[in-house]
Amino acid sequence: MTKFPNYTKTIFIDGQWLEAHNGNTLPVQNPATLETITEVSYGDEVEAEQAVRAASQAFRKWSAKTARERSQLLYAAYEKMLEHKEELASILTTEQGKPLKEARAEIDSAASYFLWYAEEANRLYGEIIPSSNKHKRLMVIPQPIGVVAAITPWNFPASMITRKLAPALAAGCTVVLKPAPETPLTAYQIVKILEEVGIPKGVVNLVTGDAVSIGQCWMNHPDVRLITFTGSTEVGRLLMKGSADHVKKLSLELGGHAPIIVFDDADLDLAAEMTLASKFRNCGQTCICANRVYVQKTIWDDFLEKLTEKVRRLSIDIGAKETADIGPLINEEAVQKVQRHLEDAVQKGASVIYGGKRWDGPYPGYFFEPTLLVNVTKEMRVMNEETFGPLLPLQPFEEEEEAIRQANDTPYGLAAYIFTDSIHRAYRVMEKLEYGIIGINDVFPAVAEAPFGGVKQSGLGKEGGKEGIFEFVELKYVSMGIR
Numbered sequence: 001m002t003k004f005p006n007y008t009k010t011i012f013i014d015g016q017w018l019e020a021h022n023g024n025t026l027p028v029q030n031p032a033t034l035e036t037i038t039e040v041s042y043g044d045e046v047e048a049e050q051a052v053r054a055a056s057q058a059f060r061k062w063s064a065k066t067a068r069e070r071s072q073l074l075y076a077a078y079e080k081m082l083e084h085k086e087e088l089a090s091i092l093t094t095e096q097g098k099p100l101k102e103a104r105a106e107i108d109s110a111a112s113y114f115l116w117y118a119e120e121a122n123r124l125y126g127e128i129i130p131s132s133n134k135h136k137r138l139m140v141i142p143q144p145i146g147v148v149a150a151i152t153p154w155n156f157p158a159s160m161i162t163r164k165l166a167p168a169l170a171a172g173c174t175v176v177l178k179p180a181p182e183t184p185l186t187a188y189q190i191v192k193i194l195e196e197v198g199i200p201k202g203v204v205n206l207v208t209g210d211a212v213s214i215g216q217c218w219m220n221h222p223d224v225r226l227i228t229f230t231g232s233t234e235v236g237r238l239l240m241k242g243s244a245d246h247v248k249k250l251s252l253e254l255g256g257h258a259p260i261i262v263f264d265d266a267d268l269d270l271a272a273e274m275t276l277a278s279k280f281r282n283c284g285q286t287c288i289c290a291n292r293v294y295v296q297k298t299i300w301d302d303f304l305e306k307l308t309e310k311v312r313r314l315s316i317d318i319g320a321k322e323t324a325d326i327g328p329l330i331n332e333e334a335v336q337k338v339q340r341h342l343e344d345a346v347q348k349g350a351s352v353i354y355g356g357k358r359w360d361g362p363y364p365g366y367f368f369e370p371t372l373l374v375n376v377t378k379e380m381r382v383m384n385e386e387t388f389g390p391l392l393p394l395q396p397f398e399e400e401e402e403a404i405r406q407a408n409d410t411p412y413g414l415a416a417y418i419f420t421d422s423i424h425r426a427y428r429v430m431e432k433l434e435y436g437i438i439g440i441n442d443v444f445p446a447v448a449e450a451p452f453g454g455v456k457q458s459g460l461g462k463e464g465g466k467e468g469i470f471e472f473v474e475l476k477y478v479s480m481g482i483r
């Protein structure tokens, strides 16, 4: 087991690693073993304010650099991240719990945002608009928005940071970052990498500490022009309300309640394999995880049999074991939530066909068995609220329209998946699903080169793709009279 020294200086402001001014620290726990890994600095609004000041001062010079200069630094960060992949993956697994193979995949994915935005930095084009007046020339110039506050979650402690930092830096913005208290070590390592490749001081600042006071400071600070956040819809709403006074721009990746629809013309092995991967990856703690599966009645028995067989073969274990397929949940509250959803469903008539309780393996951590539920109805919490755990309800349907209606019957709109071998059905259903991301025979849509983001209460804006960098710019329109 990796044992870490105390990381008392985890706050990074204006190029300096600092302790919290009040001397406070926060323990970081391994969710599989419940060991305290280390303690990190626990700052508050004092550090949050200093970080904004540093980022504001650094903005003028950083935004004046050429796109090529910024691109080179991002490319160096990409290379360095991959160079340290094993070490980063091990740290990530230790504080977050996911199996090592998933942690390695996350580091690859996290690094790919540095690569993609190293490239996109050079392609942040403006526009010349054909004018209706021959004495005028009209143009649109993208300019960096200013200081960006990034607040990130623990479920993807590396890629949720780079997905925000890379486009922000590429566009010429400076950043203040607050990672989740559960996973500050991965954030620390990423900022260290940026420091090592030579990002100028003040351009990236890291504040580990109290979410509420740091969040308040950044919402109220006039210099923070954009808050980019990934996390719960509840906190997203708070940030929106709190940012109203300064009319800040917001980019929000919030909760989801992803449906999978399996049609009777689908490749059933593929559908079962992908359903398994979608639900149980990261122990169900992914905002685009399958939250409910609708299976066409004619294939219901076959599909259930295939899925159950695959679930049976999952190896529950501490993430650090190479053979682990499913690790612990992040904390006790996460286990309680799974239990609450399960009890509510069973009490309302659902049946557990696999799993259904805490895993009684050799570790004291937050493990829960992968669990399959049938006889579910719309009235159950699991069918409406994000469980964020390894609990999967399945429901049969008869007609395509019925499945689409049920899939859309939610205030969320992040990701939805369909399995079918008919191109007609695939296109028809895709168009009707009210979601920002659709997977057709695929449950891994999140890649650096494509725009990720939800509709309805799942968020605002896009991350990734050529669109992702536009969250971090203002479009300046120039109308020029000429003789």
Ligand code: ADP
Pocket (backbone or CB within 6 Å): 151, 152, 153, 154, 178, 179, 180, 181, 211, 212, 214, 215, 216, 230, 231, 232, 233, 235, 236, 238
């Ligand atoms: P989760 O419930 O999955 O932990 P949250 O939305 O609570 O999701 O957390 C996502 C991020 O938001 C974390 O970095 C967390 O510390 C931060 N956060 C939580 N509450 C607030 C708040 N009131 N203001 C600002 N940030 C917050």
